[in-house]
Amino acid sequence: xxxxxxxxxxxxATSDASxxxxxxxxxxxxxxxxxxxxxxxxxxTVTLAxxxxxxxxxxxxxxxxxxxxxxxxxxxxxxxGELAHLAIEARSAVVDEAGTxxxxxxxxxxxxxxxxxxxxxxxxxxxxxxxxxxxxxxLGVAAAVGAVGLLALATRDARATGPGVKxxxxxxxxxxxxxxxxxxG
Amino acid sequence: MTPSASPRLASYVxxxxxxxxxxxxxxxxELVVIAAPFALIVAxxxxxxxxxxxxxxxxxxxxxxLEGDEIVATLELNAGTAIDLLxxxxxxxxxxxxxxxxxxxxxxxxxxxEQTLEMTLRCDRWGTVELGxxxxxxxxxxxxxxxxSAVRHPHRIQIYPRPELVRNLVAPLQTxxxxxxxxxxxxxDGLEFADTRDFVSGDELRSVNWRASARRGTLIxxxxxxxxxxxxxxxxxxxxxxxxxxxxxGTLERAVRAAATLGAIHLQRRDRVGLVTFGxxxxxxxxxxxxxxxxRLIDALLExxxxxxxxxKGLSIIPARTLPPQSLVIAVTPLLDERSIAALLDLRARGHxxxxxxxxxxxxxxxxxxxxxxxxxxWLLRRAGLRARFERSGIAVARWTDQLPLDAGLEGVRAxxxxxxxxxx
Numbered sequence: 001x002x003x004x005x006x007x008x009x010x011x012x013a014t015s016d017a018s019x020x021x022x023x024x025x026x027x028x029x030x031x032x033x034x035x036x037x038x039x040x041x042x043x044x045t046v047t048l049a050x051x052x053x054x055x056x057x058x059x060x061x062x063x064x065x066x067x068x069x070x071x072x073x074x075x076x077x078x079x080x081g082e083l084a085h086l087a088i089e090a091r092s093a094v095v096d097e098a099g100t101x102x103x104x105x106x107x108x109x110x111x112x113x114x115x116x117x118x119x120x121x122x123x124x125x126x127x128x129x130x131x132x133x134x135x136x137x138x139l140g141v142a143a144a145v146g147a148v149g150l151l152a153l154a155t156r157d158a159r160a161t162g163p164g165v166k167x168x169x170x171x172x173x174x175x176x177x178x179x180x181x182x183x184x185g
Numbered sequence: 186m187t188p189s190a191s192p193r194l195a196s197y198v199x200x201x202x203x204x205x206x207x208x209x210x211x212x213x214x215e216l217v218v219i220a221a222p223f224a225l226i227v228a229x230x231x232x233x234x235x236x237x238x239x240x241x242x243x244x245x246x247x248x249x250x251l252e253g254d255e256i257v258a259t260l261e262l263n264a265g266t267a268i269d270l271l272x273x274x275x276x277x278x279x280x281x282x283x284x285x286x287x288x289x290x291x292x293x294x295x296x297x298x299e300q301t302l303e304m305t306l307r308c309d310r311w312g313t314v315e316l317g318x319x320x321x322x323x324x325x326x327x328x329x330x331x332x333x334s335a336v337r338h339p340h341r342i343q344i345y346p347r348p349e350l351v352r353n354l355v356a357p358l359q360t361x362x363x364x365x366x367x368x369x370x371x372x373x374d375g376l377e378f379a380d381t382r383d384f385v386s387g388d389e390l391r392s393v394n395w396r397a398s399a400r401r402g403t404l405i406x407x408x409x410x411x412x413x414x415x416x417x418x419x420x421x422x423x424x425x426x427x428x429x430x431x432x433x434x435g436t437l438e439r440a441v442r443a444a445a446t447l448g449a450i451h452l453q454r455r456d457r458v459g460l461v462t463f464g465x466x467x468x469x470x471x472x473x474x475x476x477x478x479x480x481r482l483i484d485a486l487l488e489x490x491x492x493x494x495x496x497x498k499g500l501s502i503i504p505a506r507t508l509p510p511q512s513l514v515i516a517v518t519p520l521l522d523e524r525s526i527a528a529l530l531d532l533r534a535r536g537h538x539x540x541x542x543x544x545x546x547x548x549x550x551x552x553x554x555x556x557x558x559x560x561x562x563x564w565l566l567r568r569a570g571l572r573a574r575f576e577r578s579g580i581a582v583a584r585w586t587d588q589l590p591l592d593a594g595l596e597g598v599r600a601x602x603x604x605x606x607x608x609x610x
Binding site: 094 | 192193195196197199200203204207211213214215216217218219220221222223225226269270272274287288289290291292293326327
């Protein structure tokens with residue numbers, strides 16, 4: 001996974017950025033191999049940081065307006081980290097019951113998918129904020145409608161529980177707010 | 186259960202912080218997108234996963250076993266919350282080993298689920314062991330926090346030494362007054378024919394040997410040996426032991442097995458048996474007979490261990506009642522410590538009937554090559570000299586190697602004592 005990500009980053013980089021990105025990716029690979037062989041978990045963090053640095057190098061040198069591939073890179077980094085930790089845990093002396101590794105790989109897949117969705121959402125938001133215009137206005141209106149809707153919902157809930165405000169008394173407002181609300185109801 | 190951060194937590198927090206700082210420094214929103222999954226996973230792991238609740242109980246099928254026996258330990262688990270991964274480690278004390286079942290192991294438990302794990306433990310070494318410390322480590326599906334706890338359900342298990350093969354015991358030179366299975370040297374009422382003599386006034390009529398009387402023309406009576414018991418003191422040397430690397434069959438293990446076997450057989454023969462564990466810590470058991478004494482003896486033997494001490498110890502520290510007069514002292518020793526060697530020679534000098542079963546340590550020592558081999562040969566010569574010194578003092582020494590049954594070792598003592606008796610004027 002780490003090798004694929006390093007290769008992917010080298011491929012998406014322009015000729016100026018490919019050398020430093022490739023070098024950082026190769027170093028990350030080397031450190032990951034060492035971290036899995038020894039094994040040292042702290043080196044996994046270094047590996048992920050180096051892969052992230054490789055991507056940051058591309059962003060700095062190539063300076064794209066907004067790289068939509070960031071969500072994929074983020075999800076791939078998470079997958080690399082999770083699988084590396086899983087590989088080290090699988091080598092422990094603890095005998096797992098059947099299917100444990102498959103279940104954990106499934107959990108990693110769900111996390112990666114969630115990361116992809118969150119990353120995509122963030123990219124979309126950033127893109128919206130960057131481009132502005134009608135889309136941002138529409139988003140603002142939607143947010144306002146949503147807020148009003150939430151308020152209405154809260155008010156309806158309060159009315160629905162009106163006679164039961166005695167319960168609120170029981171919860172204890174010592175300032176006498178309870179009886180006042182009861183009278184008002 | 187006590188929470189602690191998993192290695193992933195610190196890693197992911199660091200990566201998220203690094204990504205966000207880099208995003209600010211480089212003014213690139215993409216780096217926020219990269220850091221966000223790590224931050225979200227950490228947040229979800231800390232906020233969404235409940236504190237696990239789990240109960241664990243350990244039971245064993247028996248609390249007494251012989252070396253080589255197997256004990257079944259049953260671990261019952263009851264989960265109050267769902268646990269994605271529960272690692273269970275039953276701490277196995279020295280003397281026990283897992284022969285079937287996984288330890289440590291990991292399982293998954295749903296909320297309210299009860300699960301039973303069985304583990305078969307092999308008793309490798311005699312002793313009293315305490316089984317029951319269980320370490321639990323639980324983690325949720327995301328696994329940012331690890332919850333650990335230690336459960337203690339102690340079970341005291343007594344592992345008795347396995348008996349060695351012994352058919353014939355060392356016969357003591359002197360017997361005591363109580364009835365037993367030994368034929369005494371003296372002549373009195375008994376079953377075993379000893380000799381004939383002339384009838385004297387007071388002899389019972391049933392002891393008259395009518396055939397001999399008819400032949401001699403005068404009344405002749407039979408004399409008999411009475412059946413008596415003996416006092417036997419087992420002298421266990423625990424000053425030092427020899428042990429090969431990772432070997433559970435050192436000289437102390439074998440010595441305790443031999444002492445337990447000899448003690449049990451002497452007690453079956455209605456002898457009174459006592460014990461002196463002579464080592465860094467002195468333990469003793471006054472001679473006694475019967476089943477209770479057998480359990481006392483085994484319990485005392487199970488406590489035996491080599492405990493380091495610089496203190497010089499002699500016979501003076503052993504209570505006098507532990508070494509009754511005319512008792513047979515059977516020393517089980519690797520003959521490695523000067524203090525026990527001196528004590529044995531002192532015992533003989535004080536008139537005790539002493540026999541030594543030497544638990545041979547030579548096989549456990551690597552002879553090496555060159556200078557080491559020469560040193561090994563010198564050591565063997567010194568040990569042979571020591572044995573000769575014992576024999577000159579009237580102490581029979583039997584070498585008992587790991588390859589031989591104890592009976593074969595004791596035969597050396599019996600042979601020496603037969604020869605010594607013959608050569609006695």
